[in-house]
Amino acid sequence: MQTLIPGGDLAGREPLRRFGSELRSRREEQGMSLRKLARLVAYSPGWLSRIENAAAAPTIKLAELCDRALLAGGELIALARDAEPAPVTHSVLPAQLPRPVSPFVGRTAEFRTLDRIHSRASLDGRGLTVAIDGPPGVGKTALVTGWAGAASHAFGDGVLYEDLQGYSSRGAPLDPAAVLKAFLFALGVSERVIPEGIQQRSAMFRTLVSDRRMLVVLDNAADSHQVAPLLPGAGTCSVVVTSRRRMSGIAARSGAFRIALEPMSPGESLELLALVVGRERVRAEIEGARALVLRCAGLPLALRAAAERLTASRHRSLGGLAQELAGPGDADARLDLLTGGDGLTVRESFEASYHQLDAESSRAFRLLGQMPGEVVGTADAAALLRRPKAQTRRLLEVLIGVNLLAEVGPDQYLMDGPLALFAEGRAVAEGPFSVRLAQEASG
Missing domain, CATH: 1.10.260.40 (lambda repressor-like DNA-binding domains)
Structure with a gap:
């Protein structure tokens, strides 16, 4: 070495x-x-x-x-x-989980699933490996940090956490070599003996955690290639990965259990809204609250942003905000309504995924956004995109793979809520609306 x-x-x-x-x-x-x-x-x-x-x-x-x-x-x-120095210079117990999202609502089924997988893995004398994917703003980080915080007692040797910035407006995805260096340092390895190469760092990391009851949380991963060097080897160390992309490579390589995180139910969405805005206000405007929940399509990020806007103005009604989101009007302006008081913006969350699409996939995304709330099949999508069915199917699979389109049944696809607003805004921004669609439809 x-x-x-x-x-x-x-x-x-x-x-x-x-x-x-x-x-x-x-x-x-x-x-x-x-x-x-x-x-x-x-x-x-x-x-x-x-x-x-x-x-x-x-x-x-x-x-x-x-x-x-x-x-x-x-x-x-x-x-x-x-x-020759000792590789580990001090004994540490890393506790790197970020502060959990508050208030946290729902996800009872997902918590139980994680508990069940962890219990089964512990009985087998090994660590759990879970890959969680879902659309932008669906609450993947909140789920993982909430569960890991509640289950941290089961990981007696500590918790490592890193936001891999796979889909971030702050810059490029993190280099796995830099993440490994940070993990090794957190585990007590003297900086001067941390190897230079990524393979050597990965080997040292796997060696150090192989017999530990630790949890490694790899949040917001770009793809399987970024994650692979950061995975513990066979042993008792557990790992949870979150990404907007389906991590099929990790599942194939390490036998990871996959959880596809879906938007919250209407009941959970109402509960979150009530916790932020106030129960009395929601009860007094229950129909407006339900309409707002519908417009946010069960995305916790959108619901929190809407709730923060409402708390900032006691004179704004829940139903009025729902009507503003529904339109008519500029899609970008309506999407801007979902910006929280701390600058939390739904648009930025979507943009990070959209800008990673190739030209054909981004075109398909924009056009599918013109059918908000409508379930379409491959034949309907092919007619809309003016592309052969085989090519259309591949484009749909790309969008589904990065969770920018929902597969709601056999040959049934849906784009709804804030995501459809964003797609409409992109169609307008990237060319005159009617002219752009006509040009794209003629292919």
């Missing part, structure tokens, strides 16, 4: 300096170039140079090879043992 050493930690670097100095002295005494020594020991000249300059830690294997090549009589091996 090759290990780069960052600056600082002078006391820890002194054994490295002694080894590097001895290696250079013996090499120069024999008139041997770095390139020749590199050929003899099958390491790169650049790596040997780092070791001679105390910028990298020698392994015992490399020390043995150098000792033999330079006839050092075991001196280099002894110095390498002195320089």
